[in-house]
Amino acid sequence: PEPAGALRGLRGRTRAGGLEQRPGARWPPPSPRDALLMAVANLNGVPGLLPYNLSLEVVMAIEAGWAEPPLSLLVASASWSNDPVSFLQSLCHTVVVQGVSAILAFPQSRGEMLELDFISAALRIPVVSIVLGEFPRTPLGQHSFRNPLHLQMSLENSLSSDADVTFSILAMNNWYNFSLMLCQEEWNITDFLFLTQQSSKFHLGSIINITANLTSTSDLLSHLRFYLESIKDTTSTMVMFGCDMERTRRIFEITTRFGVMPPELHWIIGDSQNVEELRTEGLPLGLIAHGKTTQSVFEHYVQDAMELVARAVAAATMIQPELALIPSTMNCMDTDERNITSGQYLSKFLANTTFDGLSGRIKVKGSSVISSENNFFIWNLQHDPVGNPMWTRLGSWQEGKIVMDYGIWPEQAQRHKSHLQHPTRLHLRVVTLIEHPFVFTRDVDDEGLCPAGQLCLDPLTNDSGVLDNLFETLQGGNDTVPIELKKCCYGYCIDLLEKLAEDMNFDFDLYIVGDGKYGAWKNGHWTGLVGDLLAGTAHMAVTSFSINTARSQVIDFTSPFFSTSLGILVRTKDTAAPIGAFMWPLHWTMWLGIFVALHITAIFLTLYEWKSPFGMTPKGRNRNKVFSFSSALNVCYAILFGRTSAIKPPKCWTGRFLMNLWAIFCLFCLSTYTANLAAVMVGEKIYEELSGIHDPKLHHPSQGFRFGTVRESSAEDYVRQSFPEMHEYMRRYNVPATNDGVAFLKHDPEKLDAFIMDKALLDYEVSIDADCKLLTVGKPFAIEGKKQIYDILIWHRPPPNSPLTSNISDLISQYKSHGFMDVLHDKWYKVVPCGKRSFAVTETLQMGIKHFSGLFVMLCVGFGLSILTTIGEHIVYRLLLPRIKKKSKMRYWLHTSQRLHRALNSSFIEEKRPPKKKRVEKRYEIFHALKHKL
Known part of the structure; x- marks a missing residue:
């Protein structure tokens, strides 16, 4: 549901503040103000960036006043250099009170960065600083402290990215012995050296600094000849830093002209290059370089910083919308630190937001530095099909790793061969x-x-x-x-x-x-x-x-x-339905309800019949037959079970209506029972229930429980190392291959009760099992705490x-x-599972005598009960009836049973005999008449 209260307060907008501490400072065009307005306009056109149809708006503060600022720009009336406290209050009154979620700033010095540290900590609002070059956050010699509310984003390509790419090129080619060549005295190679020093495989040979020798060809030649000769037997790769294309071309021209370049030396340009500046003239075949096809511009970084804030607000809104959407810092004098502010809450999402922006892949490192990781491309100078040198793309740098376009990196020996010679x-x-x-x-x-x-x-x-x-x-x-x-x-x-x-x-x-x-x-x-x-x-x-x-x-x-x-495979078994299975189609509560309803219906049928002037009773039309409660039970049971024997139906209209309602009730109950009967009478599938590798049946096997795996497989190695006793028991049941284990499970009688193996193999065996008898059970388990790969x-x-x-x-x-x-x-793996297979039309569901054993048992029980009922009739006739006849009361039982009433009242019996005699005599006369005619 939408947070209605928060949305009413926002009026459909989410605001971000903008702070330019020195408006006159030199920035790449466009200006920070224009870049912010462009970013907001572009991001508002992105569908689904912010939830609840919210839009972005920027509120900007500037230290030096402008003549007539636009509506969305506010001017701070004080300057930090003159009065920091007044400037903070002015910033709060002009920007913070507008309800901004975060502030985007554009510092250009370390002092301005410290000001923003103070502002973010005091106002408890996230500040994103966009800088030309990354500033260290802590002076040397002090304890490290990073304000999580203040993040910085540098426009410069990260030197660490260049170092990562170059290091990965060396590592993936096993070029562990390398030397460095520097064309600039103070070029920063700290990150690259740090990476190589972390691995014991890498060995740094020489660092060749040619900065002082670039002006003189003779000095450069003698310098290169000395160092290249000294490293030719110990170094396989030369990495160049701080060398632009002009200097690189000059170095290779001199070494090639005078023959001082070792033929088997690999050359890598360690700095990122612009593809537009790459040339082939004067460069050796096999040279490796990396860079981007397009360079990011200033407005790309500004838009990515704004999008980072928008995405963090959207993510925070999904969890606590009231705290994320309504800025809680509205009063700069409010120093209550007991509750978390909206800015502090938002900073947690800023630090964990990652996306692909215009300047690269945006993510926050160390909770304070926004990294724009460029997707570099890696090129290699090779011959084209007609023999001309050309830069060929080998792969790309994506998400911290090299993804190759081709299989094998060109070998150095092949790179120096003639283009007419085909590589082996x-x-x-x-x-x-x-x-x-x-x-x-x-x-x-x-x-x-x-x-x-x-x-x-x-x-x-x-x-x-x-x-x-x-x-x-x-x-x-x-x-x-x-x-x-x-x-x-x-x-x-x-x-x-x-x-x-x-x-x-x-x-x-x-x-x-x-x-x-x-x-x-x-x-x-x-x-x-x-x-x-x-x-x-x-x-x-x-x-x-x-x-x-x-x-x-x-x-x-x-x-x-x-x-x-790893998983466990077992075999399912079809079991015969138990004796009472014929009653399973209906729940016991339904059976109870049916028989309760039957007897209630019988009672009401009896009452309606005896209270009706047209009923089959002595008071009704004085019929020869009487509709008693036993007659009502006979009717209800006959309708319920579809019995076709003769019954005495009720004669009154109300009784007949109720009898038809009972018939409808029985029809639906019987239909439901019949529909479910076939499914439940087949019986259920049972299997060995195992919870996983820690199941007691595996650790304490009893009653001949047999399980195994493939010999000399990872599964056996895992069991041997983790559960030695279990492995000792299962060794006798281990099989040579997976298909043998499956065959042992499906054998009749089965030779294995469970089979342990890689779950990928077991899932395939289950999917192709035509008989649908195999099943994986238990929780999957992995080798050495990891996924089996x-x-x-x-x-x-x-x-x-x-x-x-x-x-x-x-x-x-x-x-x-x-x-x-x-x-x-x-x-x-796309095989139709057992549950969805289409069986042949000729296949039928056959149920044998074992499925109906309960009915046979019930019939036998009925025979026994009938004997008891006969004995009961004799006891009533010989013992109870003579005692009841002696009493004047309790002799009227016509409403319950007509036979019982006749037995207690002999006069009633005598009255009814003459009509019966007349009917017999009449039949006799008709018989003789027909005989006489014949």
């Missing part, structure tokens, strides 16, 4: 393991080829020599590989491998691991996939393989391409100079962001 393609050997839906196999055709999928070998061995011979034979002209060893591999991981090979420009040979195991440390060596990688049999493993501590110490893993957890394994010694691990990781990240992984998931 990597040829990798890849091992996999069959695990649905990640890897499937099927037989090849008669010619030994795969119409679909990838040709792979199933050599049934891990011997590297045997595999070498098989693949050499397969690739040769004379293919003599037995067709039994050839398979067609396809699935989730095979599609991913084909995509990686296409984007990274490599070829691969694929084979299935010989022992069919993931890999574990056993008998002093690694088995399975890990063993093949460590032995050099394969360069890479692609399958549903998860990382753990032991494996990560001996092999490299890429970034995960699939996240899952599937990675691509890389041999710890890949081909030389090939950053394979980082390249694949970057491509996987790119696939995730571009939706390719979602496409794979939908392709291999």
Whole structure:
């Protein structure tokens, strides 16, 4: 619901203050005043930025007065330099009382920043300072104090962003030995050095400062020759800082002309470059640079700062609208600090607001610095198809990481080759393991080829020599590989491998691991996939393989391409309905209501019949038959159960109307019962109820409870390390592969009661189960406190100079962001679940005698009760009736039972006998007459 009170007070507007301490100061055009008005106009055109159809408005205060300020601008009458207290009061009376949520300021000195610190703390209103260059908030030697109400946003590109990008380029290419070249004496490289010093892998060689030698070519040449000669054996990369394009071109021209540049040295420009200034003349092939295609302007930063305030107000309004929308600081003399003000409440949302603005990705760092993180692009100088040098985009810097456009960064050796020489393609050997839906196999055709999928070998061995011979034979002209060893591999991981090979420009040979195991440390060596990688049999493993501590110490893993957890699979069982199942369609309260209503209806039928002048009673029309309470019960029961035997219906109109109402009531009850009968009589599905890995059935198995997992898998490793006793018990039930565990569950009689494995694999088995007997139960659990993730394994010694691990990781990240992984998931996991399958028309629901056992039992009970009823009749006739006849009272029972009344009143019985005799004699006469005629 809308906060009506707050909206009435705001009149549909949210205000932000503007403060220009020195109006005459030099700012990039347009002026701060114009930039604020432009930002408000642009943001008011953004739909849904503020809730409840609110609009932005700016109120601006200026230290020096203007002649005739516009309506939305207010002028402070005092100056800070003359009287800070008066200026604060003037600011409060001109701006704060207007109900501003925050103030945007434009300081240009450290002193002005301190003034704004004081203003925000005193007024308890957030202040966002837009500055040309970032100011340190605390003087050196003092304790660090950051006012959360005062944030600053710098127009300059953050030097730390340049350092992050350059550091990531070095790290992803494993260029750990580097040197620096500085073209300016006091260039700030502190952030970059700090990043490299945090990692023990990086080693800084020399810092070559050529600032003093740039004027003289001979001095520069001798300086470069000395340092480049000294580092050629210890440094693989040179990073340049403070060098514009002109100086960079001059350096490379001199080193190339006189032959002092080491041929295998990588060159990186560490400062952000403007794409418009990048040239190719005089620059070496392989040079790496980064920068933005367009530069942000002053009004972009102002609009982003205003949008930050608007988004924070919108987020705060969703939680406490009254506090967020109505500024509580309306009186500057109010010093009550017991309750949180609207400004203090808003500052919490300012510090946690992130969005993509015009100047970059906006977020607050350290609760006081607004960072405009630019999305840099990374370029590399390469040859175009006709041999001319050109800048080629390799990737981009997004959200603190490099996202590559292509698979592999150009190798230094290839960058110095002639453009006429084609680069060599990597040829990798890849091992996999069959695990649905990640890897499937099927037989090849008669010619030994795969119409679909990838040709792979199933050599049934891990011997590297045997595999070498098989693949050499397969690739040769004379293919003599037995067709039994050839398979067609396809699935989730095979599609991913084909995509990686296409984007990274490599070829691969694929084979299935010989022992069919993931890999574990056993008998002093690694088995399975890990063993093949460590032995050099394969360069890479692609399958549903998860990382753990032991494996990560001996092999490299890429970034995960699939996240899952561990789960428990059980089998459901159909149970026969119990004896009383035929009563389940209706609740017991409904059964009770039906029989109570039946007897009440019978009572009213009896009363209406005996009170009616037309009823079947002695007082009515003195009929031969009497409608008693037992007759009413007989009618009601016959209608309820649809019994077709002869009954005595009521004769009065009221009784007949009530009998029809009862028939309608019974019709609806019987229809509901029939509709639900088939569903409940089938019985329910039962299964082993397990809450998760900590369930007592797993930790204290009893009565032959059997559960297991796949041998030498991450699931077994997790159970062995976390629950040794459980692992010791389940070892006897462990299976070689996932499909074996599923088969044991579905076997009749079942060989396993529960199966533990990766939930991604179990979910797939459940989805394709045609019999709908499999079910995952319990809370999923993860390995080592983390999500179970599937990675691509890389041999710890890949081909030389090939950053394979980082390249694949970057491509996987790119696939995730571009939706390719979602496409794979939908392709291999989109199977119709059991609950939504369409069964064949010929399939019927058959219910055997076990479903109706309760009715048979009820009938047998009825036989026994009938015997008791017969005995009861004899007891009444021989014992009770003679005693009642001796009494003058209690002899009229016609309203209850006509037979009982006749038994107590013999005269009534005698009166009724003659008509019966006459009817018999008449029938006899008719019979003889017909016989005579015949």
